[in-house]
Amino acid sequence: MPRFLLSAETLNVTKFLMGSDFMDALILSRLQFAITTLYHFLFVPVTLGLSIFVALLETWYIFSGSYEERIKLKKLVKFFGTIFLINFAMGVVTGIVQEFHFGMNWSEYARFMGDIFGAPLALEALTAFFIESTFIGLWIFGWDKLSEKLHCLCIWLVAFGSNLSAFWILVANSFMQHPVGYAIEDGRAVMTDFIELVTNPYVLGEYSHALFAGITTGGFLVIVVSAWKIATDEDSREMFIRTMRRAVLYTLLGTLGVMGSGHMHAQYLATANPMKLASFEALWETENPAPFAVVADINQEARRNDSEILIPKMFSFMVHNSFSGEVKGINDLQREAVEKYGSGYYIPNDVRGMFWSFRAMVGTGGLLLLIVLVTGFLFIFQQSKIREHACCLKFMPLLLPLPFIANSAGWYIAEAGRQPWIVVGLQKTAVAVSPNLSAGEVWITLIGFTAIYLFLAALAVLAAVMFIRRTKITEEE
Ligand code: HEM
DSSP, X not given: OHHHHHHHHHHHHHHHHHSSSSOOHHHHXXXXXXXXXXXXXXXXXXXXXXXXXXXXXXXXXXTOOSXXXXXXXXXHHHHHHHHHHHHHHHHHHHHHXXXXXXXXXXXXXXXXXXXXXXXXXXXXXXXIIHHHHHHHHHHHHOTTTSOHHHHHHHHHHHHHHHHHHHHHHHHHHHHHHSOOSEEEETTEEEESOHHHHHTOHHHHHXXXXXXXXHHHHHHHHHHHHHHHHHHHOGGGHHHHHHHHHHHHHHHHHHHHHXXXXXXXXXXXXXXXXXXXXXXXTTOOSOBSSOOEEEEEEEETTTTEEXXXXXXXXXXXXXXXXXXXXXXXXXXXXXXXXXXXXXXXXXXXXXXXXXXXXXXXXXXXXXXXXXXXXXXXXXXXXXGGGTGGGHHHHHTGGGGTHHHHHHHHHHHHHHHHTTTTEEETTTEEGGGTSOTTOOHHHHHHHHHHHHHHHHHHHHHHHHHHHXXXXXXXXXXXX
């Protein structure tokens, strides 16, 4: 009897893990991809933005004048370079896992899309990743072996390689959002025009927005680290005041760029993917002029907002730069999709999440701009008062999550807004998952990745914090 009870319990646990009654392989694979992508994208924007900042810093160093100044600037380049390296290592490790998902969890997608998706991924490895990895090695070990200018060129090539790598990945992602340059042959998508794939107008919006998001994130990290050093490290204060001023200008460029590119990309979505646009604005009915909902109580089941606070005509203005102009609503777009693709539910299944993610992203962008302007004002026009504000600067690291929140919210909108499609109009997410995958298998990797990633993140943060605390930027060699 006890043996029987034991095996029944074991069976229940196995059923819970392997069976479909708790969560199925599809939902779990989506969850796993979301977790690993959002985690990976904590490091990517820092790599994109900080690589350029370190390259600018090294250029400043090689063209600077006095001997004392050069010693301190070199230390500064190595200081931010080390933070960059810790982050870069994490980005690479977590990025490799991403590629395995396609074969393991999404084999139907890989079968259907491999011909197209494989090309930019291969080019990413062959062009961008090879440049990054070769020149990062030369940069790390070449300090006393290469000429100063050649050494500086290495970090510029690392920055170029990193940003090129993001470009190729976004070419692949843009195809999923807005397929171009393909034909369907024997139930598979095949590439007919590589140039069309690379010049997909969707890439322009996604890439410019991601690049400026990287500049904002990398620049804000430098602001936060500099603020903390200014407040806590008397010996290094003078040099970090100088990086602070440069980082403020750099981050200002990033925040203005992210706002401009985001706005233009949102306007472009009105034609490229109106369902996504209407969903993150929770506009259920087509309107002309369309109002902008500041807040809304979204009722997805009833396909309406139960209550909302609206700014009249504002959504039309955001889309058409004019207070009149039609914006299509979710319900009409659903009817159009049924006519085009047959019966089905074509509305992203988390309109509420997308609506609030969009507000989180834009709100965080506004807050970052305000912080950068106030910090810039303090460091450019109120230099004599910096000491008085030292206690506030000490708390600036608490603001560090802001750009990361905006980045994660941005990706949530981009990917949740593509649903129910994995490749818009061509393949649904539900049929893209590997057919032989069990929920139990995905549970194991999901728990494993989450635990390892948490451990790695704690290590990376600890290493960076210890390094920042201990390193001093002084004239001593
Ligand atoms: C006025 C401010 C902003 C607007 C109008 C805006 C607009 C958008 C839109 C429409 C998308 C969806 C793109 C798609 O699905 O293809 C998006 C995605 C994204 N946003 Fe923003 N955004 C703003 C601020 C920010 C800020 C401050 C950050 C980060 C610092 C950020 C980071 C991202 C990222 C990482 C994505 C996903 C990747 C991409 O599409 O490039 N955004 N944003």
